[in-house]
Amino acid sequence: EAGVAQSPRYKIIEKRQSVAFWCNPISGHATLYWYQQILGQGPKLLIQFQNNGVVDDSQLPKDRFSAERLKGVDSTLKIQPAKLEDSAVYLCASSLAGGGGTNEKLFFGSGTQLSVL
Amino acid sequence: GNSVTQMEGPVTLSEEAFLTINCTYTATGYPSLFWYVQYPGEGLQLLLKATKADDKGSNKGFEATYRKETTSFHLEKGSVQVSDSAVYFCASRGQAGTALIFGKGTTLSVSS
Secondary structure (H helix, E strand, C coil): CCCCCEEEEEEEECCCCCCCEECCCCCCCCCCEEEECCCCCCCEEEEEEECCCECCCCCCCCEEEEEEECCCCCCCEECCCCCHCCEEEEEEEECCCCCCCCCCEECCCCCCCEEEC | CCCEEEEEEEEEEEEEEEEEECCECCCCCCCEEEEECCCCCCCCEEEEEEECCCEEEEECCCCEEECCCEECCEEEEEECHHHHCEEEEEEECCCCCHHHHECCCCEEEEEC
């Protein structure tokens, strides 16, 4: 089966510019996650969607980050304006259903590596 | 809130050496515990998991046992291979529907 698709693979921008990342989850997966992975650290959850609704965005810096999943399938994450500390790998993950058991398996994309100069 | 702490890396071993990567967790209630692996140039993959105390997760020769008394989930492998070189992440997941909480990751480098 096709995995979680993300694009672009790499992005280099200057601070204060805007950037957008795209994610297409595995077909039929209701739950979609965006994680931020700063070099040398583990992934940190930014936002979790269940279909097209937000389940958890408590760690999303809402003054500059936004995300949407309008049709409950693919999703975009935007940063506007970017700061130097936003340099990281942005990972998208999906699972069949987030409301199920605590052992629900997540499938991760390869990520988008963002460098802010 | 929930958190995961894992040993600092990098861990450098020779082929066929014994591997232990320590992981401890803090949580309210009884989380499910996971080890994820990230091979160079690839995305995160689930390596193994355990959902309750005393469960042992295993895969590809790796094992980890859910120890409630020590709040630990240490990853072990009896004989590592060069192909095991990767970054390993311990993670926990609490209530149903909540997201994974990851540790900082431990880089393993195995030489022949």
